[in-house]
Amino acid sequence: MARRRFFVDRLEADRAIINGQDAHHLARVLRAEPGQRYEITDGTALYLAEIEAADPRQVTFRILEPLDAGPPLPPLIIVASLFKFDRFEWMIEKLTELGVKTIHPVESARTDEGLFKAAVKRVDRWRKIAKESSQQSRRIQVPEIKDATRLAEALKTPAAIKLRLEENPPANPLRKKAEPWNRTEDLALALGPEGGWTDAERSAMDKLNWTAVTLGPTILRAETAAIAAVAAIQIP
Numbered sequence: 555m556a557r558r559r560f561f562v563d564r565l566e567a568d569r570a571i572i573n574g575q576d577a578h579h580l581a582r583v584l585r586a587e588p589g590q591r592y593e594i595t596d597g598t599a600l601y602l603a604e605i606e607a608a609d610p611r612q613v614t615f616r617i618l619e620p621l622d623a624g625p626p627l628p629p630l631i632i633v634a635s636l637f638k639f640d641r642f643e644w645m646i647e648k649l650t651e652l653g654v655k656t657i658h659p660v661e662s663a664r665t666d667e668g669l670f671k672a673a674v675k676r677v678d679r680w681r682k683i684a685k686e687s688s689q690q691s692r693r694i695q696v697p698e699i700k701d702a703t704r705l706a707e708a709l710k711t712p713a714a715i716k717l718r719l720e721e722n723p724p725a726n727p728l729r730k731k732a733e734p735w736n737r738t739e740d741l742a743l744a745l746g747p748e749g750g751w752t753d754a755e756r757s758a759m760d761k762l763n764w765t766a767v768t769l770g771p772t773i774l775r776a777e778t779a780a781i782a783a784v785a786a787i788q789i790p
Contacts, residue, residue, distance in 0.1 A: 557591065557592055557593045557602075558592050558593070558689070559592065559593040559594070559595065559600075559689050559692050560572060560576065560580070560592055560593070560594050560595075560689055561576075561594070561595055561596070561597065561685060561688070561689060561696065562594045562595070562596055562615070563576075564596070565596050565617075568616060568617045569606070569614060569615065569616060569617065570594050570596070570601070570603055570614070570615040570617060571612060571613070571614055571615075572612070572613045572615075573611065573612050574611075576613075577609065577610060577611055577612050577613045578610045578611070580608060580613045581608045581609055581610045581613060582610055586605055586608045586613060587605065587608055588604075588605050588606060588607060588608060589604060589605065590604070590605045591603065591604050591605075591618070592605070592615070593621060593692075594615055594617075595623075595694050595695075597694065597695050597696065598694070598695075599620060599623060599694075600620065600621040600622070600623040600694055601617045601618070601619065601620055601621060602617075602618045602619050602620075602621055603615035603616060603617045603618055604616050604618055623694050624694075627653040627654075627655065627693070627695070628653070628655075628735075628737040628738075628741070628788065629655045629737075629738070629739065629740045629741070630653070630654045630655050630656075630740075630741055630743070630784065630787065630788070631654070631655055631656040631658065631711060631713060631740055631741065631742040631743070632649060632654050632656065632657045632658065632742075632743055632745065632780065632784070633658045633660055633705075633708045633709075633711060633742060633743065633744040633745065634657060634658065634659055634660065634745045634776075634780060635659075635660055635661070635662040635664075635665055635705070635744075635745060635746050635747035635776070636659050636660065636661060636662075636665045636666075636669040636670060636673055636702065636747070637665070637666070637669070637747055637748055637776045637777075638666075638669075639669075639672070639676060641775075641776070641777045642659070642680075642777070643679070643680065643683055644777060645776070645777040645780050645781065646680050646683050646684055646687070646699065647683055647684075647687045648687075648777075648780075648781050649697070649780060649781065649784055650683075650684045650687035650688055650691065650693070650696075650697050651687055651690070651691040652781065652784045652785060652788060653693070653788060654697050654784060655697055655698065655740070656697060656698045656699075656700065657680075657684070657697055657698070657699050657700070658700040658703070658708050658711065659673055659677075659680075659699075659700065659701075659702040659703075660702065660703055660704065660705045660707075660708045661673075661702065661703070661704050661705060662705045662746060662747050662751065662752075662755060663705075663747075663751075663752045663754070663755055664746075664747045664748070664749040664750065664751075664752065665747050666747075666748075670702055670704075673702035674701070674702065677699060677701055677702065680699045681696075681699045684696050684697050684699050705755060705758075706758065708744075709744070709758060709759060709762050709764065710762070711740075711742050712740070713739070713740040713741055713742035714735070714736075714739035714740055714741065715731070715732065715734065715735050715739075715740075715741045715742070715765075716741075716742045716744075716762070716763055716764045716765065717731055717732065717741070717742070717743050717744070717764065717765050717766075717767045718743070718744040718745075718746070718751070718759050718764045718765070718766055718767065719743070719744065719745050719746060719767060719768070719769065719779055719783060720746075720750075720751070720756075720766040720767060720768055721746075721750050721768070721773055722750070723768075724766075725766040725767055725768040726765065726766070726767050726768070727767065727768060728767040728768065728769055728783055728786055728787070729786055729787075730767075731765055731767050732767075732786070732787045735787070741787065742764075743783060743784070743787070744759065744764060745776060745779060745780050745783070746776070747776065748775075748776055769782055769783060769786070
């Protein structure tokens, strides 16, 4: 069985520290004890470490050896129109498991009223979800969850390839337009809200070279489309 993996707050020579709620979870919920071994990462490297002291306020590890972190995840940026938060949070969890680099929540024209203002208070929760999902899926880095912005601001995202999911024809198959991606430069994918993009938004994206792509003839829910699209892009 694979060892559990945790993100540490800081490294100090051959020691690593976890504080706060994560320390409480380790010490109280998982009942971690000195001598137990886990994988730890600071977001850049991976180590095998042994618990030296376990307190609900702070857990200290002694680093035993570096581990192979594996190949880096491809730099995939998701620009996601806001929708109902329970499903949006589920999407964040699954996109984290699938290995995205960045999730950028945005307000588009058909975003439900009030979601954008409420998103300001939810972003810390979303970052926590991403961190927990990263540990579960054994990532080295937690995806960046950006503060929610207006769509017009997010469309300025620099990327080698910029795609937008589109339910209206004509649109190219997603896999075809993603094929030139070399998996080292950023690929950005914009996901519309329930109800889709407006004509004005389509025009703005066309001017900024966001290419319209499709997953097929059926209309998918926003979170389903996000997961299906990322899975399709990630398959070499």
